[in-house]
Amino acid sequence: MSSASPRGALVVVEGLDRSGKSSQCQILVDHLNQSGSKAQYVKFPDRSTPTGKMINSYLTGSAQQDDHSIHLLFSANRWEAIQSILQMLEFGMNIIIDRYSFSGAVYSAAKDNPNLGLDWAWACEVGLPKPDLVLFLDLSSEEAARRGGYGEERYETQQMQSRVRALFQDLFKRLPNVNLKQINAGCSIDDVATEIRTTFGRFVEQAKLERPPEKLQTLSA
Numbered sequence: 001m002s003s004a005s006p007r008g009a010l011v012v013v014e015g016l017d018r019s020g021k022s023s024q025c026q027i028l029v030d031h032l033n034q035s036g037s038k039a040q041y042v043k044f045p046d047r048s049t050p051t052g053k054m055i056n057s058y059l060t061g062s063a064q065q066d067d068h069s070i071h072l073l074f075s076a077n078r079w080e081a082i083q084s085i086l087q088m089l090e091f092g093m094n095i096i097i098d099r100y101s102f103s104g105a106v107y108s109a110a111k112d113n114p115n116l117g118l119d120w121a122w123a124c125e126v127g128l129p130k131p132d133l134v135l136f137l138d139l140s141s142e143e144a145a146r147r148g149g150y151g152e153e154r155y156e157t158q159q160m161q162s163r164v165r166a167l168f169q170d171l172f173k174r175l176p177n178v179n180l181k182q183i184n185a186g187c188s189i190d191d192v193a194t195e196i197r198t199t200f201g202r203f204v205e206q207a208k209l210e211r212p213p214e215k216l217q218t219l220s221a
C-alpha cells in the first residue's frame with residue numbers, strides 16, 4: 001500500500017452503559033461501508049481473547065479480581081489489539097471503536113478505591129494510539145436506567161453510572177488535546193445517528209491524519 005494514500009481515521013465512541021454506543025457504532029460503520037469508505041467495528045473489551053475471557057468472568061460475577069489487576073487486564077486487552085488496528089488504519093480502513101482508554105480509566109476510578117485514582121488508572125493507557133475523534137454519547141444515569149434498566153453485570157448500577165458520568169467529564173478536562181465531540185444521546189436513535197454522521201463528515205473534510213497516529217499522553221494537571 002503506498003503511503004501516499006490516506007490512512008483510515010481512528011474514531012472512538014464512549015458513554016455510559018445503555019447510552020446506545022454499540023448501535024450507533026454499527027450504524028456509522030454500515031453507513032461508511034455503503035458510501036464507499038472502508039470501515040471496521042472494534043469493541044473493547046474484546047471478550048474473545050484470553051484476557052477478554054478473564055474480563056468476562058469478572059464482569060459476569062463468576063470470578064473475583066483485585067481492582068488493580070482487573071484494570072490492567074482491561075488495558076492489556078487494548079494493547080494486544082493495537083498492532084492489528086494500526087495495520088488496518090495504514091490500509092485505509094476507518095476504525096470505529098466501541099469504548100477505549102476513556103472507559104478504562106473512569107470505570108476503575110469510579111470504584112473509589114483510594115489507591116486507584118484517575119492518574120493511576122490512566123498511566124497504562126499512555127502510548128496507545130490517540131483517537132482522531134472521540135464521540136461522547138451523553139446520557140444521564142436516570143435516563144439510562146429508564147431505558148429498560150441496567151443488566152446483571154458488575155458496574156451496572158445507577159450509583160456507579162452517575163460516578164462514571166462525572167469522571168468522564170473530569171478526564172476529558174485533563175485531556176485538552178483530545179478531539180472530543182459531546183453528543184446528546186437522549187434523543188431518538190435516528191437523530192443521534194444523523195448528528196454522528198454529520199460530525200464525522202465535517203471531521204473528515206478537515207482532518208490531517210498523522211502517520212502513524214499520535215499517542216495518548218499523560219493527564220494535564
Ligand code: NYM
Pocket residue numbers: 017044045059074075099100101103104105107108154155156
Ligand atoms: N469497562 C470497559 C471497564 O471497566 N474498563 C474498560 O477498559 C472497558 C473497555 O466493562 N460496564 C466496563 C464498562 C462496561 C463493561 O463493557 C463492559 P460493554 O461495552 O458493556 O460490553
Ligand code: MG
Pocket residue numbers: 017018
Ligand atoms: Mg454494558
